[in-house]
Structures are given as C-alpha cells and as structure tokens.
Amino acid sequence: MATPVLQVSNLTTRFRTDRGDVTAVDDVSFDVGRGETLAIVGESGSGKSVTSMSVLRLIPSPPGRIEQGQILFEGTDLLQLDEADMRKIRGNRIAMIFQDSMSSLNPSITVGKQIAEPIRLHRGVSWREAYQEAEELLRLVQIPDAKGRLSAYPHQFSGGMRQRAMIAMALACRPTLIIADEPTTALDVTVQAQILDLLKELTRKAQTSMILITHDMGVVARYADRVAVMYGGRIVEQGTARAVFKQASHPYTRGLLASVPRIDSDPSQPLPAIGGMPPDLSALPAGCAFAPRCASVLSECKSRRPALTDMGSGHFNACFAS
Ligand SMILES: Nc1ncnc2c1ncn2[C@@H]1O[C@H](COP(=O)(O)OP(=O)(O)OP(=O)(O)O)[C@@H](O)[C@H]1O
Ligand SMILES: [Mg+2]
Secondary structure, three states: OOOOOEEEEEEEEEEEEOOEEEEEEEEEEEEEOOOOEEEEEOOOOOOHHHHHHHHOOOOOOOOEEEEEEEEEEOOEEHHHOOHHHHHHHEOOOEEEEOOOHHHHOOOOOOHHHHHHHHHHHHHOOOHHHHHHHHHHHHHHOOOOOHHHHOOOOHHHOOHHHHHHHHHHHHHHOOOOEEEEEOOOOOOOHHHHHHHHHHHHHHHHHHOOEEEEEEOOHHHHHHHOOEEEEEEOOEEEEEEEHHHHHHOOOOHHHHHHHHOOOOOOOOOOOOOOOOOOOOOOOOOOOOOOOOHHHOOOOOHHHHOOOOOOEEOOOOOEEOOOOO
C-alpha cells in the first residue's frame, strides 16, 4: 500500500482549566491515504475539532498543549517544525474549511482578493494570473457570475455561497489534504448536500485527501471511505465506512447508527437516542468512558480501559463486550 499522506500516532492534547486538566484528545492514531476521505464522527465535545486543530498546530497555548505524539505529513513530523515552516504548510499544503464561514472570511476584503492572495503568495504568480485563477475557482464551485462576484464582499454572499467560496479558497493552492470541520452544519439540508457533493467531486478529481468532521452518520455513509468514531477524546472504532456500517462493533457506534433516520423508518416513531450525557473530560471514569451509558456493560469495563484492537482487515474496536 502507498504511504499515507497523513499518519497521526499517539496524539494527546490537554487543556489546563480551573477544574483541572482536560484530556481532549487521548492517545489517538489514524492515517489518511492519498485521495481518501476519512470521517471523524462523534458527539459534541468528543475531541474532533481539537484533533484537527492539533494536526494544524492551532491549539491555543495556554491553556492547551500537545503533550505527546507524532504527526507525519508527507513524511515530515509537523510537531517538530518551527512556526515559520508550519505557516508554509497551513492553507497551502493542508487547507481548512470551517463551519462558520463568516468568521473565517475577512469581511473587509473582497472575495476575489481573499482567494487570489494565497495563490499569489504561495505560487509566486502575478495578481492578474491569481485573479484569473480565482475566477476559475469560483466557477468551479458553481458560483453564478464568477467574474462579477470577484469584487463582492463576504456579506453580499448567502451562507451557501460563502461556504462555496471557502471551498474555492481551500482548493486555491491545490492542497494535498483538506480538513473540513462540520463544513455545512449551519446550512439547510438541501444546500448541505449540494456542497458536500461538490467537495467530494472536486477532491476526487484532484486526488486530494480529506478529513471530514461530522456528527452525522448519514454524511459518513455518503462521503467517507473510512471512519474513526470518537468518544471522550479517544477513537473507539475505526475502519472502512463499509465495514463500520455493516458490522458496527462498538455499542457507541451502534447507538449513533440507530439514531440516523432510514428510508424505511416510520416517521411517526421517534428515533432512539443514546441515553445519558457525554462524559466530563476532566473526570473520566477509570474504565471505558462509555460504560456509564452502555447497555452491554461488563464489570471489567468499569475498571479497565479497553484498547483499540484490530479485528481484521483494519477494522478496529475498543470494547470488552463486542
Ligand atoms: N480552549 C479550550 N480550553 C479548554 N478546554 C477546551 C478548549 N478547547 C476544547 N476544549 C475541551 O476539549 C473538548 C473537546 O472539544 P472539541 O472542540 O474537540 O469537541 P468536538 O468533538 O469538536 O465537538 P463539537 O461537535 O461540539 O464541535 C471540549 O469538550 C473541551 O472540554
Ligand atoms: Mg468541533
């Protein structure tokens, strides 16, 4: 198999808070292959964003700190780079798309300039060429009247159009990896699907790898090649999307899957939700973090943490009961 574009090993990120240390990401390891989409899925507070911010070395410090791990990106350990070298990678070889386009785009600079600037900077082309390419990118993300829109400001765009502009910006430097953190959560469902379809299509064509962060198993099913399920800062199940959907092993994954509406489900019946509350990361139990909510809990689940174990063909599960 070809060497993965990104290999994260034993990543641990902690925050110092008034209530003590919070381990937001706890000994997390995963790979992303070339052209592959890895979904990271889990409830709010499970550590998805902190994982991706750690890869980009954007953890605010203090209070945060990457305490342990290796983040090999095309063979270079990002944790060993100085800030100047890291800046050459961010937005250039690794691009990001965030949920909130309004806070990611600069309100006082035209959309065209915001797309053209990194092209000019990272690729050393003239403004003229950079603007031409920005126009092509706006066309690529299906923004009508791309040429005219170059001189528009972000607030003149709808939410969906801003998100398309963010995708154009992310693609501008032809990155090797795109990290999309809940890129469509703020949009309505139809626009959400259009934008994810577009993102998938464009990354497939360019063989760009992607980490797609979501709390929606429906999104995983439609767009991911592989999936890592996070709970309480740890990966509890990981495998190809196909394997995880067909043979979900971890009770938490099964709970997430049961809460996705199906075509054949009875709309008058409420979908089962996972009972209980997400764990308090500053006071995790000694055993499995999911044990207090788990219907299959065994006595050893309360005293020991199950390790992530390969069940064959790269399908990993961390559970004593399954
Ligand atoms: N700046 C910070 N200071 C202190 N703790 C933090 C900080 N940022 C994150 N955390 C801790 O890390 C945990 C994981 O946060 P993270 O943002 O990764 O969750 P998430 O899985 O992305 O959730 P969501 O789906 O809501 O975006 C939080 O519950 C919080 O306890
Ligand atoms: Mg998040």
